[in-house]
Amino acid sequence: MNVALIFLVVILTIAGWWLSRQRLFSKPWLEVGHTYDLRPHDRPSIPPAKIGLGVFLAVVAALFSLFMSAYFMRMASTDWWSTPMPRILWLNTAILGLGSLLLHAAGVTAERHQDDTSRTALIAALAAGLAFLAGQVFAWRELSDAGYLLADNPANSFFYMISGMHGLHILGGLFALTRVIVKTRTGPMGEKAVLSITLCATYWHFMLAVWLVLFALFSGWANDFVELCRQLLT
Template sequence: MSAIILFMAGVAVIAGWWLSQQRLAAKPWLEEGVIVDLREHDSSSLPAAKIGLGVFLAVVGSLFALFISAYSMRMTMVDWRTLPVPALLWFNTGVLVLSSVALQWAYMAARRNDMDGVVLGLLGGGALAVTFLAGQLLAWRQLSAAGYFVASNPANSFFYLITAVHGLHLIGGLVALGRAMFRLRHGAEAGQMRLSVELCAIYWHFLLLVWLVLLGLLTGWTDNFVDICRQLLT
């Protein structure tokens, strides 16, 4: 239960930050300067693509929250045998962090109209994401070689299921990243790519948050973190 609260709190923080960047509370009719069409300003302040991504992330967040809830309830039963977490997962986590940083770099480069920076950031982020996926597959092979198969224990099944679903969402992000690269190669300007790169960066940050919570759930450190917070508050 504590992992669910931590996960939803993280999602709420990211959602609040994202909404704060969209000028939802802006009052353009009170701003001085050049007269503009308010309808055009409102439509451009929050593109439909951002709204769609926000809805999608809410659905994905709810899905993972259900996984976390089911995991937390199932692990209290007597047939649960804790799965040893491969040390490789920590390396994979570092790779995913670097991938998220690379996407943020690409977005900042797009804001500066730095085409080379956008390309470098997208390529670096994509390559690191592929490395993360390869590392996850290697972790699966290590567990299988040690005798921890999918059907051996409920803990094993949850591990493979949760990591597989997260990996599938990352593959979907790579598809979107590939489309952005395709547009760049066919002459799109960095300024025109700003929204696409921003959406990719937001998606990467979200998947990083999800993975950190999942890793904490699998290793058990989320419960320790929540206990420390409770002790500090009391």
């Protein structure tokens, strides 16, 4: 439960920092200036799409926090045997991180009007996402071939369920990324395209952060962290 709360605090802190950069908490009635001082280069208010993404990510954070809370509560049962972590998950983590870097690069190059470079980065990020999902399937097959089946152990069930739910969110992100690639395949990238790429990158960074927490959970590092927190509190 402590890890779930800490995870929620971290995610909400990141979300608050991100929203503050979008001027969501600005107070225009307190800002100094006149109505006729507005210029075209002034930064506009936060787009509704960013607000919608922020709300959606908050819901996703709550969902995975509930999963983690149930995970830790179920661990206390006597019929719990830890599921070994396949080595390919290390590679999958690196691939997911690479996809995050590629989407960040795509957004930066799109803002600099380097459209061809941005398109290449978008396609590479899509390939990284597909590779991550393929790696997850290989990890599931490795566990099932070793006898760690879904219904044999609660730890197995949680691993398949949580990693599968994360994979579904990655699949949704790939669908959105594919739409962006199709819409930006020709012509210059305008502000709308840059916004779409930024939203995809934000979503990908968030899912990377979620996976890093899940990776620590599956590898057992989170248990050590919880024990450390308990020792500090007591």
